[in-house]
Amino acid sequence: MVKKLITEDTKLFMTGNEVIAYAAIAAGAEFMYGYPITPQNEVMHTWCKLQPKTEAGFLQTEDEISAGFSTLGGILAGKKAFTATAGPGNVIMQDAMSMAEMMRIPFVCTVLQRGGPSTATVIYSQQETTLTCFGGNGEGYRIVYSTAGHQDLYDYTIKAFNTAWKYKFPTFVLADGYQGKMREPFIAYDPESRGIEMIPATPSLRGEGMVGVDRKAVHMRNTFNMEEELMEVLDSFEEDFNRIAPEIEEYQEYRADDADILIIAHGIVARSACTAIDELRAKGIKAGLFRPITLRPLPVEPLRKAVSRSKQILFAESANGQMARLILEKIYGLTTPYQTLYKMGVGITGGDIVEKVEQMDGAIACR
Amino acid sequence: MARTKIVLAGEGGHGVQSIAKILVEAGYAANKKVLYIPNFGVEQRGGVSIAFCQIADEEIGEPRFSKGDIVIMLSDRAIDRCSMYVDENSVVVYDSSICHNKPEVKAKETIGIPANQIANDEISARVFNIIILGVVIQATGVLEMDYVKDAMIAALGKKFESNPELREMNFKALEKGVELIKAKASV
Numbered sequence: 001m002v003k004k005l006i007t008e009d010t011k012l013f014m015t016g017n018e019v020i021a022y023a024a025i026a027a028g029a030e031f032m033y034g035y036p037i038t039p040q041n042e043v044m045h046t047w048c049k050l051q052p053k054t055e056a057g058f059l060q061t062e063d064e065i066s067a068g069f070s071t072l073g074g075i076l077a078g079k080k081a082f083t084a085t086a087g088p089g090n091v092i093m094q095d096a097m098s099m100a101e102m103m104r105i106p107f108v109c110t111v112l113q114r115g116g117p118s119t120a121t122v123i124y125s126q127q128e129t130t131l132t133c134f135g136g137n138g139e140g141y142r143i144v145y146s147t148a149g150h151q152d153l154y155d156y157t158i159k160a161f162n163t164a165w166k167y168k169f170p171t172f173v174l175a176d177g178y179q180g181k182m183r184e185p186f187i188a189y190d191p192e193s194r195g196i197e198m199i200p201a202t203p204s205l206r207g208e209g210m211v212g213v214d215r216k217a218v219h220m221r222n223t224f225n226m227e228e229e230l231m232e233v234l235d236s237f238e239e240d241f242n243r244i245a246p247e248i249e250e251y252q253e254y255r256a257d258d259a260d261i262l263i264i265a266h267g268i269v270a271r272s273a274c275t276a277i278d279e280l281r282a283k284g285i286k287a288g289l290f291r292p293i294t295l296r297p298l299p300v301e302p303l304r305k306a307v308s309r310s311k312q313i314l315f316a317e318s319a320n321g322q323m324a325r326l327i328l329e330k331i332y333g334l335t336t337p338y339q340t341l342y343k344m345g346v347g348i349t350g351g352d353i354v355e356k357v358e359q360m361d362g363a364i365a366c367r
Numbered sequence: 368m369a370r371t372k373i374v375l376a377g378e379g380g381h382g383v384q385s386i387a388k389i390l391v392e393a394g395y396a397a398n399k400k401v402l403y404i405p406n407f408g409v410e411q412r413g414g415v416s417i418a419f420c421q422i423a424d425e426e427i428g429e430p431r432f433s434k435g436d437i438v439i440m441l442s443d444r445a446i447d448r449c450s451m452y453v454d455e456n457s458v459v460v461y462d463s464s465i466c467h468n469k470p471e472v473k474a475k476e477t478i479g480i481p482a483n484q485i486a487n488d489e490i491s492a493r494v495f496n497i498i499i500l501g502v503v504i505q506a507t508g509v510l511e512m513d514y515v516k517d518a519m520i521a522a523l524g525k526k527f528e529s530n531p532e533l534r535e536m537n538f539k540a541l542e543k544g545v546e547l548i549k550a551k552a553s554v
Contacts, residue, residue, distance in 0.1 A: 013392070013395045013401075121408070122407075122408065123406055123407070123408075124406075149430075178404050178430050178431070181404060181405050182402060182403055182404040182405075182430060183388075183391055183401070183402070183403045184401065184402045184403075184427070185395060185400075185401070268430055271428045271429055271430060272428065272429035272430070272431070274428045274429075275428030275429040276429075278428075347430065347431035348431070349429050349431050349432050349433040350428060350429040350432070350433070351432065351433030351434065352433065
């Protein structure tokens with residue numbers, strides 16, 4: 001067992017990467033595997049710096065392929081293990097992440113998005129949305145929380161462990177380089193004090209007792225002989241994923257009830273949207289926000305309702321429509337017109353959104 | 368003003384991120400809402416290094432902003448990269464001893480300060496960035512100087528202990544930055 005660092009509510013002022021390490025400890029994570037890549041390095045640094053106090057384990061592997069599979073190994077052995085990565089690291093870790101999907105391993109990973117493709121920038125983007133939701137050679141049986149700041153990072157890193165261990169689907173906290181590197185205050189707490197019971201880790205393989213006598217044999221497969229054999233398993237995954245989706249889906253609305261123009265944004269861009277909405281409302285333009293917190297599974301019903309009652313939609317993201325593609329598929333059949341504000345690998349400010357929405361509003365008035 | 372938006376831009380190695388950290392730590396200690404994003408490339412030195420800082424009385428929404436209330440430009444490349452953050456409400460400060468050209472921007476005010484030269488001639492090249500910190504504090508009036516001094520001691524205290532001279536140099540540099548704005552030197 002790792003030793004707790006936070007026993008009572010504590011206001012802290014640190015970078016998001018540090019927040020993630022503190023949250024993982026609060027969640028009872030016992031082991032971190034990782035390979036350095038900006039902008040997530042300080043998750044590892046902080047985890048290691050805290051080791052004398054927490055007595056948690058750490059292994060730096062030779063690359064992200066190894067970091068991903070080592071994390072799986074640690075989890076199979078019964079440790080609450082996790083990893084963190086970004087950019088090209090997220091690309092090459094997909095093999096292990098796919099295995100987590102196939103073998104239903106409660107893999108937890110925080111992703112700090114940087115600019116892409118390839119090395120690109122170490123700074124920021126929302127360009128790992130598709131990759132994190134649907135990377136790998138499979139169907140994307142993953143749960144993805146998109147955070148918008150330090151309180152979110154703390155809350156959802158803790159939640160990710162319970163989601164992963166409860167549902168046995170790989171679970172991701174999708175943040176970005178801004179959140180990783182920026183400093184802002186948040187409240188750290190012991191999950192127990194919030195009535196959150198952390199699910200203990202148990203070994204998937206080599207459990208106690210004799211197979212066939214004390215316990216059933218465990219078969220964890222990622223290899224199949226027959227096509228139909230595979231489909232049978234995947235059909236059951238599909239059924240499980242759809243069944244649990246309503247329990248997992250989360251979203252946030254801001255002044256969306258009577259919005260003529262609905263801004264759809266996730267992560268840190270949603271915060272800029274809130275700043276923009278206050279400014280637009282002050283000018284008499286009824287703007288609102290729909291922010292999917294879970295990108296996998298998407299909160300489809302609330303999303304369709306919000307889209308149906310608005311006159312126009314604006315997709316805003318620091319990518320070329322990666323979130324919008326996920327959403328457009330789910331709002332098929334609705335006829336609300338949409339526009340886009342895409343800045344690939346570049347931050348979106350409140351000012352950017354105000355300008356765009358004013359144009360859209362002007363177009364309505366002219367009709 | 369409820370929210371002060373600060374852009375600090377220089378060359379990698381200028382110490383822009385170091386003073387941004389001191390600035391926001393001071394803001395946090397003063398019980399303000401603060402948010403700071405560093406922005407730099409893969410290199411340890413060279414390249415433009417930018418710090419986006421916000422100090423506010425209310426919760427901060429957008430992490431990045433379009434225009435700064437004060438935009439500090441410490442190199443020619445920083446001028447090129449950061450002119451986009453300037454509008455008619457911005458105060459621009461550039462280092463006239465490093466930059467070859469005055470920034471061509473429509474700002475509320477553009478102030479040239481030979482901070483690098485002053486650091487070299489009068490104190491030490493090592494405290495160039497602390498002069499700039501003094502400039503920011505005086506030009507924005509966003510924080511009480513005591514909070515800034517405490518944050519500087521918290522950040523550099525260990526270095527001060529091993530080299531007391533450094534402590535004196537840093538405080539002198541901070542004061543120099545304040546004076547430069549008060550005197551609006553070499554506009």
